[in-house]
Amino acid sequence: MAEYFSVLSESEKDTLKDALPIIAVLIAGADGNFSKDEFESAKKVAHIRSYHLKGELKAFYVEIDQHFDSRLKHFSELYPTDLPNRNEIIGERLAEINPILAKLDPYIGHKLYKGFISFAQHVAKASGGFLGFFGIQKDEAKVVNLPMLKPIEYFGEEEE
Secondary structure: OOHHHOOOOHHHHHHHHHHHHHHHHHHHOOOOOOOHHHHHHHHHHHHHHHHHOOHHHHHHHHHHHHHHHHHHHHHHHHOOOOHHHHHHHHHHHHHOHHHHHHHOOHHHHHHHHHHHHHHHHHHHOOOEEEOOEEEOOHHHHOOOOOOOOOOOOOOOOOOO
16 A cells, blocks of 8 residues: 555554445445345446556555455455344444544545545445436435545545
8 A cells, every 4th residue: 555554554454445345235235135236336336446546545446456356245244134233333343444544644534535435325326216327225325425434624635
């Protein structure tokens, strides 16, 4: 990972890398059933970010992409099938990201936070709406903005 992550321990880096597959499990299972379309969308978005992004976070997403499938499978099997219990446990796990993001440069923390939200929205849109496009289902809407994560504010100019 880039020097931006040098302030983090290996455990903290692993927690950040596991965020995307955990978010995918949260969103894909929000209605009580894991959707193949949502898992496929999650894999696709994670992979696209590994080669499409430029700059500071490219290496981060390359690392995630290398093990995304196995981590997604691991987390989809790890958490309980009982929906309220699973969502609570995943919410607590994702909340562990907050102090890690706060350690990073605000620009990087902000980009990661926004990236996690964007990722969740892409996964949620994979199975809802007209012909499976552009819709976020009611159960997904409750978690798609990842309310367990605290926004990281950045007031400088953002690169796109």
